[in-house]
Amino acid sequence: MREIRRAGDRGLLVETSSPHALRAAILAAGLPGVTDVVPGETTVLVVASDGLELVERRLRSLEPGEAGPPGREVEVPVVYDGADLAEVAELTGLTVDEVVARHSAAEYTVAYLGFSPGFGYLTGIDPVLRVPRRRTPRTSVPAGSVAIAGPYAAVYPSASPGGWRLLGRTDLVLWDVRRDPPSLLGPGDRVRFSPSR
Structure with a gap:
């Protein structure tokens, strides 16, 4: 039985290892009264x-499929x-060209949105590129900055403070x-980064 907790007066937070598949199943089931379904890293609100x-009763008996519907493909020129x-490059022991090659070779999935409007946390990064955030965040990162931190890649949708590696x-x-x-x-969209000049 999956864990379901109340989230305020109108929400239920469902723990799951497959948030996109569960979201797709909830949307397909057309549960009465449901107005929004928001996936997180390991939860669905x-x-x-x-x-x-x-x-809540319907959620407990709902069985998600193996995967959610395929998301859109988005190409990001970088x-x-x-x-x-x-x-x-120094942290990973790679050359700059190898960092670029590994970053642009991966297919990423938008796990969830957060931090600021439109900020997608992208999973699928090459494990070699999993570097920590900067010790001291920048006070302003320009919109459109392509960055990595830990297990994620992202593109800053607007200028904001940030500690990810640009x-x-x-x-x-x-x-x-x-x-x-x-x-x-x-959520669920697939992203590819393509080197550009």
Whole structure:
């Protein structure tokens, strides 16, 4: 039986090892009263307008498939000239070119969005590139900065403070309030970084 906890007056937080598959199953089931389904790294938040008890009972018996529906494919062109590129090479024992090659060879999945609007936590990074965050965060990281930290890669959707290691930059707009939806990336989307000049 999966663990389900209340999250405020209208939410249920479901522990799961397959958040995207569970999200897809919840959406496919059309549970009455459910207004939003938000995957996290190991959880899914289910928001309902009413009938939380009924939703919880249905969630306990719901069986997700092996995987959720395939997400969109998003290609992110990157100019690899980041302020931390040489340091990442040193930390990993690779050359700068090898860091770029490994970073751009992987296929990433948007595990979840967080930190700031449109900020996707991307899994699938080459294990050799798993470097720690900077000891001292920058007070401002430019929008479009392509970065890594620990098991994740990301693109900063807007200028903000940050401690991730900067590998490069992209001109793609990840967050635009005039777009529907505003975020270019969504949970389950697949991302590839392509070197550009």
